[in-house]
Amino acid sequence: MSIGVCYFPEHWPEERMEADVERMADAGLEYVRMGEFAWARMEPEPGTYDFEWLDRAVSLIGEYGMRAVLCTPTASPPKWLVDEHPGILQEEADGTTRHYGGRRHYCYNSEEYRRETRRITEKLAERYADNPTVAGWQTDNEYGCHGTLRCYCDDCAGAFRDWLREKYGDVDELNEKWGTEFWSQTLNSFAQVDPPRHTAADHHPSRLLDYDRFSSDSVVEYNRLQVEILREANDEWFVTHNFMSHDDLDAYDVAADLDFASWDSYPTGHVQVQREAVSNDELRAGNPDNLGLDHDLYRSAANAPFWVMEQQPGDINWPPYSPQPGEGAMRLWALYAVARGADVVSYFRWRRCRMGQEQYHSGLLDGDGTPDRGYRDAVDAASDLDELASVAGDDADGSSLSTPDADVALLHDYDNLWALDIEPMTPDFDYWRHVETYYAALRERSVHVDVVPPTAELAEYDAVVAPTLYLVTDELAETLTSYVEGGGELLVTMRSGVKDAYDKLHDAAQPGPLRSLVGADVEQHESVPDAMDGTVVYDGREFGCRVWNEWLSPAEEGAEVTGRYDGTMADGTPAIVRNAVGDGSVTYVGTWPDSDLAGAVVGDLLDRAGVETTDAFPAHVRVSRRGGLTWIANFGGDSMSVDAPADAEWALGGSTVGPYDVAVTDADPASLTPLSE
Amino acid sequence: MSIGVCYFPEHWPEERMEADVERMADAGLEYVRMGEFAWARMEPEPGTYDFEWLDRAVSLIGEYGMRAVLCTPTASPPKWLVDEHPGILQEEADGTTRHYGGRRHYCYNSEEYRRETRRITEKLAERYADNPTVAGWQTDNEYGCHGTLRCYCDDCAGAFRDWLREKYGDVDELNEKWGTEFWSQTLNSFAQVDPPRHTAADHHPSRLLDYDRFSSDSVVEYNRLQVEILREANDEWFVTHNFMSHDDLDAYDVAADLDFASWDSYPTGHVQVQREAVSNDELRAGNPDNLGLDHDLYRSAANAPFWVMEQQPGDINWPPYSPQPGEGAMRLWALYAVARGADVVSYFRWRRCRMGQEQYHSGLLDGDGTPDRGYRDAVDAASDLDELASVAGDDADGSSLSTPDADVALLHDYDNLWALDIEPMTPDFDYWRHVETYYAALRERSVHVDVVPPTAELAEYDAVVAPTLYLVTDELAETLTSYVEGGGELLVTMRSGVKDAYDKLHDAAQPGPLRSLVGADVEQHESVPDAMDGTVVYDGREFGCRVWNEWLSPAEEGAEVTGRYDGTMADGTPAIVRNAVGDGSVTYVGTWPDSDLAGAVVGDLLDRAGVETTDAFPAHVRVSRRGGLTWIANFGGDSMSVDAPADAEWALGGSTVGPYDVAVTDADPASLTPLSE
Amino acid sequence: MSIGVCYFPEHWPEERMEADVERMADAGLEYVRMGEFAWARMEPEPGTYDFEWLDRAVSLIGEYGMRAVLCTPTASPPKWLVDEHPGILQEEADGTTRHYGGRRHYCYNSEEYRRETRRITEKLAERYADNPTVAGWQTDNEYGCHGTLRCYCDDCAGAFRDWLREKYGDVDELNEKWGTEFWSQTLNSFAQVDPPRHTAADHHPSRLLDYDRFSSDSVVEYNRLQVEILREANDEWFVTHNFMSHDDLDAYDVAADLDFASWDSYPTGHVQVQREAVSNDELRAGNPDNLGLDHDLYRSAANAPFWVMEQQPGDINWPPYSPQPGEGAMRLWALYAVARGADVVSYFRWRRCRMGQEQYHSGLLDGDGTPDRGYRDAVDAASDLDELASVAGDDADGSSLSTPDADVALLHDYDNLWALDIEPMTPDFDYWRHVETYYAALRERSVHVDVVPPTAELAEYDAVVAPTLYLVTDELAETLTSYVEGGGELLVTMRSGVKDAYDKLHDAAQPGPLRSLVGADVEQHESVPDAMDGTVVYDGREFGCRVWNEWLSPAEEGAEVTGRYDGTMADGTPAIVRNAVGDGSVTYVGTWPDSDLAGAVVGDLLDRAGVETTDAFPAHVRVSRRGGLTWIANFGGDSMSVDAPADAEWALGGSTVGPYDVAVTDADPASLTPLSE
Ligand SMILES: [Mg+2]
Ligand SMILES: [Mg+2]
Ligand SMILES: [Mg+2]
Ligand SMILES: [Zn+2]
Ligand SMILES: [Zn+2]
Ligand SMILES: [Zn+2]
The missing domain is CATH 3.20.20.80 (Glycosidases)
Incomplete structure (x- = not known):
């Protein structure tokens, strides 16, 4: 430090x-x-x-x-x-x-x-x-x-061909995995592949995704x-x-x-x-x-x-x-x-x-x-x-000055980012902002979060939040299913299970390999402009939704409907479902929720997972835990106060945290409550 | 079908x-x-x-x-x-x-x-x-x-030169027709012409128009x-x-x-x-x-x-x-x-x-x-x-399942589109949307329309609507004059008769070769932003106008003024005129009318032409005639109803047409009236 | 004429x-x-x-x-x-x-x-x-x-190298003046310099500024x-x-x-x-x-x-x-x-x-x-x-039909324009519009203005207005100091004295070589979007300010604070200062004032300088003096009237000036008062 x-x-x-x-x-x-x-x-x-x-x-x-x-x-x-x-x-x-x-x-x-x-x-x-x-x-x-990050020169052309040769071995394998039958894009040799240079019409998404991966791998190398x-x-x-x-x-x-x-x-x-x-x-x-x-x-x-x-x-x-x-x-x-x-x-x-x-x-x-x-x-x-x-003292896990082990994993990775950048399908979709919606819902309750790729070891986490898990293989579906069966609480959101690892649609309906885990299919999806912002009823309350709506169809004896669209064309259609699987359950949110809805769904998830949380803090105040201490950071221009136990010791500041200030206490986060401003 | x-x-x-x-x-x-x-x-x-x-x-x-x-x-x-x-x-x-x-x-x-x-x-x-x-x-x-559609490669350069040689024969003819004296653009040989590649300043409009024609002709070939x-x-x-x-x-x-x-x-x-x-x-x-x-x-x-x-x-x-x-x-x-x-x-x-x-x-x-x-x-x-x-039965013309012969022709062509794309003169002018304004005015009254180029045979049509007939030759002027003299009803709109076939201004004032037919000159034109949207009084009522205003000046013993600008700088200036010529008449609209004004002017035109119409239907409902049947299509999200004769037979649906639904009846279009929602 | x-x-x-x-x-x-x-x-x-x-x-x-x-x-x-x-x-x-x-x-x-x-x-x-x-x-x-104006071809590359060789003599001198140590941009020879062609990251501002100068010089030559x-x-x-x-x-x-x-x-x-x-x-x-x-x-x-x-x-x-x-x-x-x-x-x-x-x-x-x-x-x-x-008669200075000698100089030059185009630091800064703000403040009071570069001879002017005097050398600072010491009234505005002649920051705090003349430092600067438009209190009144705020810090026994920010973060911080130096004084305005504030500050400057002015005319009416006559030009769509002496003779029009009209009188400008509309 x-x-x-x-x-x-x-x-x-x-x-x-x-x-x-x-x-x-x-x-x-x-x-x-x-x-x-x-x-x-x-x-x-x-x-x-x-x-x-x-x-x-x-x-x-x-x-x-x-x-x-x-x-x-x-x-x-x-x-x-x-x-x-x-x-x-x-x-x-x-x-x-x-x-x-x-x-x-x-x-x-x-x-x-x-x-x-x-x-x-x-x-x-x-x-x-x-x-x-x-x-x-x-x-x-x-x-x-x-x-x-991405260059289109002849050196890159050569390196890309080598990278593809290494990955696919045979050009027929590449043709099959990319799906080059579309628009006569079948290749007869790796030598025929160029970087995705300027064209009149769109490039093939599988080729673009591999170019993005290749470009990142070039930097790694x-x-x-x-x-x-x-x-x-x-x-x-x-x-x-x-x-x-x-x-x-x-x-x-x-x-x-x-x-x-x-x-x-x-x-x-x-x-x-x-x-x-x-x-x-x-x-x-x-x-x-x-x-x-x-x-x-x-x-x-x-x-x-x-x-x-x-x-x-x-x-x-x-x-x-x-x-x-x-x-x-x-x-x-x-x-x-x-x-x-x-x-x-x-x-x-x-x-x-x-x-x-x-x-x-x-x-x-x-x-x-x-x-x-x-x-x-x-x-x-x-x-x-x-x-x-x-x-600063020892944490629960015994190490000094460490951050605690996170109870919750937020799944995120670059393949999803790239694939969705290639096919956002609406000017209003942004992978990072969608991930941030859920990150904020976790952090407003002061939950400590690891941000890890889907390949991470998940068993230790009480809950896993997976916004837009776009590319899903059978292997990943099995991992997640084991996780839930073993008692994990999983949240998966819109546009998940859409594509395979090569950016092709799955044979099965969305969420593809996740269908039986989620216990529902995506019947339809639609992108909507601001003028079509909608409403979801969840837990008896009305919330806003926007950008992307999926019409869910729970399987027989599958998921329970916990949220439905209200008004407009999809009135009454399931928007959020939850499926009990083994000792855990999985929630699927088929739209982009406003922050209140994200907060409500995440709050319920954390309750089921038994994760200790605080009340929701305002968006500019965040509570963290490190070194056995609780750190309250105020990113707002006004003071804010917390209700803290009478015996709380303040290592820095006190229960009223000034603008752009930080207070640190030995009190447990869960013992703190934000006082309304 | x-x-x-x-x-x-x-x-x-x-x-x-x-x-x-x-x-x-x-x-x-x-x-x-x-x-x-x-x-x-x-x-x-x-x-x-x-x-x-x-x-x-x-x-x-x-x-x-x-x-x-x-x-x-x-x-x-x-x-x-x-x-x-x-x-x-x-x-x-x-x-x-x-x-x-x-x-x-x-x-x-x-x-x-x-x-x-x-x-x-x-x-x-x-x-x-x-x-x-x-x-x-x-x-x-x-x-x-x-x-x-347009390519700028060397193959195109060569083909363009051949196309020009074929069209003009002699480069002096091209110089004369394009008007290359401007900005020292005189050419000494066809070999000097390139495709209109990237330049700092604007290209010559006549060269651009010929490139557009050449490009289209290349596809035709x-x-x-x-x-x-x-x-x-x-x-x-x-x-x-x-x-x-x-x-x-x-x-x-x-x-x-x-x-x-x-x-x-x-x-x-x-x-x-x-x-x-x-x-x-x-x-x-x-x-x-x-x-x-x-x-x-x-x-x-x-x-x-x-x-x-x-x-x-x-x-x-x-x-x-x-x-x-x-x-x-x-x-x-x-x-x-x-x-x-x-x-x-x-x-x-x-x-x-x-x-x-x-x-x-x-x-x-x-x-x-x-x-x-x-x-x-x-x-x-x-x-x-x-x-x-x-x-479905026989139409009036005896053929089975045919569409009826159209009473009205809407003139449209690509030369006008291209020439106006080259010199729109305001970001708000769009040829297609201007044409659509008049198309909608015809169709809201359930009129069957042919969309044809000005070179089409017009004699059979009771009325001809010609939005922005931009390029006009003497020959076309004669054709239109004959049409009107023979009893036709013609509507011509703003920005007509401006240019010759080579995209040069006519010697005469706008509408150039159409002056005596229209019976008025365009004294001035102006483009205006939204903040300058104006008003036209037509038939005692106020309507909106926008984008482009022409100040008309009827010739002595020429056209009758039927619409005038109201308020602002052009207050009282003629905006719409009508000229009786032979057995017919021609109306000239010197501005971009709102849909109500377009409807009023077109309605009067159809009345004079004796074209059978319905009352105006709302913008999302359209009535068509085919195979001796009347088809009512509802593009709206709510049901709509028509008042139909008691003996109307409904081949599909009935007099209340659901959202996104179609009803088909044997009743004549003119016997149907839209009921207010 | x-x-x-x-x-x-x-x-x-x-x-x-x-x-x-x-x-x-x-x-x-x-x-x-x-x-x-x-x-x-x-x-x-x-x-x-x-x-x-x-x-x-x-x-x-x-x-x-x-x-x-x-x-x-x-x-x-x-x-x-x-x-x-x-x-x-x-x-x-x-x-x-x-x-x-x-x-x-x-x-x-x-x-x-x-x-x-x-x-x-x-x-x-x-x-x-x-x-x-x-x-x-x-x-x-x-x-x-x-x-x-700017071209990036190989001929320009060669000419630019020659131009630099001529200017700097030795490439080490160029390295020193530009400051090429940054990002490894040190050059070993003039032959290594190219025109500033397309790059991924920003170009070096000193290189860009010299390219702008070179490009202008190429035209001069x-x-x-x-x-x-x-x-x-x-x-x-x-x-x-x-x-x-x-x-x-x-x-x-x-x-x-x-x-x-x-x-x-x-x-x-x-x-x-x-x-x-x-x-x-x-x-x-x-x-x-x-x-x-x-x-x-x-x-x-x-x-x-x-x-x-x-x-x-x-x-x-x-x-x-x-x-x-x-x-x-x-x-x-x-x-x-x-x-x-x-x-x-x-x-x-x-x-x-x-x-x-x-x-x-x-x-x-x-x-x-x-x-x-x-x-x-x-x-x-x-x-x-x-x-x-x-x-038209003789002017005070005896020449016929001449414009009077200006009492006020507005300093403006192209080096400042170019350097600020290179580093505007906010999308809302525009050098010309900033200059126009002060030009308008002078002209609304009917002051005759010369627009000259900072190298002009200033001694004859009663007042000098220098908006954003961005590049300032010691020599220029001395010139301006002499001017003020000799009784001149100087107005300098935000973003002055920031850079040396090579577009490098000065060693000293802003306004660099002008510090002792201004009697204050710029402690901080910030660019702000419209949502952060602020307030300045000057002379007991509230005015608006925007785009760029500098927090001024008067030197001990330095400048007097005449304007302060009001509200928000900089509440109470000096925004405008005035420093008496010798027989004159210098005012520094550390923000972009609204037109009322510019008018107030400039009005005070003119008063101190003893420049004869009129009351402020509305923004669309301007009064000029030439050939011993006073010309009133009305750029508005409505008539406007002036109160003029009873014995005023009108060479053109009269005391009510129609829309887009001009009136000319022998009355002195200062004898005219705009009547409220
Ligand atoms: Mg579908
Ligand atoms: Mg004119
Ligand atoms: Mg600073
Ligand atoms: Zn490369
Ligand atoms: Zn080509
Ligand atoms: Zn050049």
Whole structure:
């Protein structure tokens, strides 16, 4: 539980270096990340290296009692390298070259670039292998950022053919699995496959899905190349990568090669880019569930405490709008990350940079070296964490400062994301927002959640929530059935069991392999615009539903109907069903519920599963459990109060939590009740 | 009057084939369309053919008493063909290749592709020339779909130069006709002309218009190549092509080579794509005039009963939203098509396809082979049509089951569409929607309409409605003048007589060659945004007008002013005039009227012309006449009632027509009155 | 003070020429502009020239007592030239060629095209050098129109490298000035620099800014090439260029080579393209400040009376909407231009063209040769100007018919525009609209304004208004400080002093080099969406603010706080400060004020500066001073009245000014008061 910072010594006169490092230590920082994007400084000309500036920075960091995290500089090859190897540049689907001038200007499948990558990584690994100040490494930076995950160049064409050959063995197998009979798309050889370049009509979805998988796998392979070199040099180093929020890259696959996952958290930026309507409070501090879903995802991806490798330090340059964050928001974000399982929160960056593309990105220090708003928050966060570490105790599971084992798993994976991006079937469907609807329903009741892929081990969870489990194999259906039969409580939602692993429809009606588990079929589905927003009656109450409606048809002696559409064309048709199977039960929700309906259905699920919850907290207040303590984070602009036991001890704050503030108590979450505002 | 279906036997295991065919026959289907997109199955490798699967399907269809319609598979050449002849791919105006991966990936002007087309078409024609089950052919599929009507490749460049040489003979003639003096565009040779590729500033409109004509002509020529091969093989076969709604392809020109026109009717899709604001009722069933305009256009194009070659069977994959169609809507669409003159309505497709790009397109059967909502509607439609055929009698003109001769012609053509697309002059002008405004005004009074080009023979029509007759030659002016002098009633609207046949302004003031016929000049025109919507007083009543206002100036002893702008800048200025000429008269409407004003003006026109009408029906109810019967179609979600003579016999339903239902009676349309809801 | 017209004799049969010219003279026109776009007519084939048609036109113009303005035809090279030199075509940033077909299809940096330009310009100069009817020349036409200012071709790449070499001498100097250390962008040689072509991530802002400067400089150089040839041929000719409103081309730089600036004024077009919400009045007549800013800018750019080389004559073809201009608006525009300092207003064009891209652009005559609405207005304007010339007297400064010396300078320049276009940091910031906010505040009080770059001589101005003085060097800071110390009143607004001349942040806090002058720092800035519009209390009153808020922090013994944010997060924080420095003072406004707040702040500034003003006129009425007369222009659709001294003499109209009308009086502006409507 500590605070770090991202530092670019190469951007400043060398004589300031020691003063800067000293000041970091004074501020209570413990980790300093460096080297990202510094290839041109490390190797100003081909084969001529200069690491002295970095040596000195690492050395000073050690002297001042901190540790260094180094980065491979591969996200920004210098111009001389691009001019020597112009073939490393990516291409758009329409053939346009993605030229030099920004960053991430390389193709993951370029053999030339992999060779260059190996060279610079080995050089760095070798140089710092014995340096005790270096704690570990970040590979590259934000793979796939700026839409660079998918490239359509000839190198990718060749690599895609190899990938398909490896996966399918025989082109007839590919024809069968994809279903190429449609529109005369049968292939006679792997050599006939190209990347899905610009066409007049739509591409085949199975081909697109495999291209998405191939593209993600290309990054996994490219990343592994770096990981192996670094591990070989010093096996005590940790190796991580800094993911970007809500990416199209399979974080589970990449994380399998890492010691832990880290990610770059920009709460007011992500919320604007990822959500449709954003409130003024969210513009000041972000949304705790939009943020928390990433915390929990990256924590779960490596099944280890994560790092926030870049923490928003104030106003930033890239979202549409950048209002000043709420007073204390930069501290709130750090403490909330720790509450969700972060071990280190590293602000980006030490000092606002006075040149280049990110001049409008604040730092802990302003461009003139004076402390900015984020600096004060970072100092506070560091001191709060010190304090909390001293009182944090053992969890139920005995480990110190750990997050508790989650009672609930939220199933999520990238194959579903990609397949639904290929065929959203309405402009209003968004996989991430659908997942967030259920994540919020769990978190408003203060439930601790793991965000894991459907292949995860589920037996330990009391309940499993699976929003839009789109691609379902027989094997997965069996896993889920065993889980429920063994007493698990499962929630599955609309658009589940639609496709097989190759993005083809199942032979059976939707939910395909899940039919007998769910105990109902989907008779019809429809997408509806806002003007057709509807109503569902559940538990005698009316709720809203929208975007996608499925008309359910329970099997004989199958599921019980617990929710029905009300009014309009589907009046009285089942919308939500529950099926008792073995010692557990499965609920299927055939529409996109409003947050109240999601809350009601999830609440009932948790009751049946015996998961301990709180009353529902307002959407801007979230309660977490870590280190034997209960953390209450208020992302709103007004104070909020909880009713707590009289003997509750407050390690931070008290029962009234100020705007953008955090309180920490030893009281159990279930003993807390939100007081109405 | 029968029902058919589109069937893709190649998508399913061969052992299901007979069961499927038997079930089609049981459902009352009479035609089965096949072969579309099956090139890769027909010719898996260059020169290696496999037609056995198709032979067997045709044979079974015959055995079960149905007939087959076959398609040439040229809309989707296999990848091996593209790899052998990469030059067949089209190019965007910016030079980007339209790659393989979807469909329609070929250039109409590629000599290589024409050679390949000839080869496969001859092979097919030869194989089935003597097969009595094969009733006829569909050429290719939906020419121009996905924006593929216009291509900008070098093959097209060469063909365009030849087309211009053929049309103009001498480049000086082209310079004169286009008016190339403007902006130094004078050409010294045909070789200097390129396709209108990407430029910074606008292209010359005359060049664009000729490119649009050339592009359409290229398709006509390409299609004729197929038609001739098929006719040569068996001259009893019909040959048709399945147009797509509201296309940029000149349907009259293509239809001239066909036995009849067919089109692919997707009411809830087209209405979303073609209209701005769509009601919930329209999302459930489409709009009867948006739909009817196409029925009447394609019927008129070949002057023959048409086919709906693909009829929407339920929810579909390509519009923004796909709500479930209203209960019975799939039957409504079939009966309404027949009422407007269709002989066969063929649902697309037999069974939802489980692979490829159209998995979200429903079929009569669901993906698991169970009947979907469309199946039930198709069975009903087939049985209704059987029933109606038995009571349908002779029309006034003596032919059985024919549509009556139309009293009114609606003039429409593609040159006007293209020229106005090139110079719309306001984002709010849309040629099709302007035509629809008048089509609706005719149809709400239950008038039977032919939709024909201005070159059609007009003498037989009591009235002619010509919305935005933009390009007008002296010859056309004379034709129209003769028509009116001979007693015809003509309605001409805003933006008429503006340009000559080469898209140049006339020497004379607008309406150019129509000035003396109209008896008025257009003094000024203006485009106005919604905030400037205006008012016209006509016949003492106030109506709305919008988008485009012309200030009319009647000639001395010319037209009578029948409508004036009211309020704002043009207060009191003539907006509508009528001119008596010989035994008839011509009305000119100088603005875009709201539907009430269009109704009033058209109503007066029909009165003068002595055309028998009904009272105005609500916008979702339409009355048609066919086979001596009167068909009332209700596209609304509520029942509607008509007041009918006591002795009316009801061949289908009765005087109260349920939602999405059709009633058929022997009563004359004029004897029916809509009862207010 | 006279009226002219743009004439294209080559578009019409030669036999009409004399009648047309005679009619121009009869209408009171004094100048006729010709030759624009006529290269293909002048040189139909390579090396074959034909100037006889132009000789004859010039000769007739002389005979009828008018003078000719000729244009070089370089904006539209003929197709034969393009086919001979395809390399002259421009390229988009993504590599797409900007093909032949519109106009402006050449790259300013093409050596081939410069050679061709020299050839045709010399030919023309030589031919008319001794012709007394030719008064002067317009070079090319609207440089940069249609987004052609920036080109990304290889010729530009080479020229850019040369330009950088010239500017920086050494690549290390460039590295230092740009700050290429960021993201490994260090360059080893000038040869490594490309144009900023398509990339995945953002380009470096310093590189972009230099590319914008280079692109503008390329035009300056290209234009100078023409100017020199023309001057050499006849040094009594004037040479001008017709700028387009609000261009990305540095008008000051180009104007430095011209005798005077001219521009093409399309009030109802520009207002739609440049402003967000446009009223119906503005759709009829434009906005006087949107228009006036250009008048004042182009007058100031060459420090000479300007010409309106093309004056909108009625409805036009290129804006989204083209309602008929208000009655008299074409005369209003001419008189208003003269009031703001125009010497000649030349309507575009003589007669509506019946071919090519601008058929929907009206002329003084309609296409059929009859007078259109603009003709009548032009005749009136010519006669009014004759009348006014006879009564116009000497100004205070003694020169006849001159505009007065401005009391106030509005600082504006293109470097700021470009740098802010590169980093607007919110979709709602627009440099021009911000400048217009302050321009309007000055003009509503009838203040005469020069629009000049920050490098202008400021000493003579009583007040200087500097909206968003974004790039500030130490030198500029010293200039401004001297100005204020010497008694000047300076207004500086948000986002000033942010960057150095290379688009890097200053070492010091914002406003950087202006800190001690302003007496305050910008503590924080934020961009805010409409939902966060705020309030500022100034002078005890509440006003609105939006888009961008800076939290100001006055230095000790620094500025006085005169405005504070009210409510929301920044409640009470200084938003506006004033600092007394020497004999003057500087006001800094840290937000985007609504028009009332801008008016209040500017009003106070003018009071302190002792500038004589009127009461605030409504936004559609503007008062100007020229030739010793006061011109009141009413851009509204209703009459407005002023309270004037009893002895005021009215040279035109009277104290009630009709819609779209102008009144001219000898009364002093300060003696006039707007009467409330
Ligand atoms: Mg269905
Ligand atoms: Mg006009
Ligand atoms: Mg800041
Ligand atoms: Zn690649
Ligand atoms: Zn082509
Ligand atoms: Zn260029």
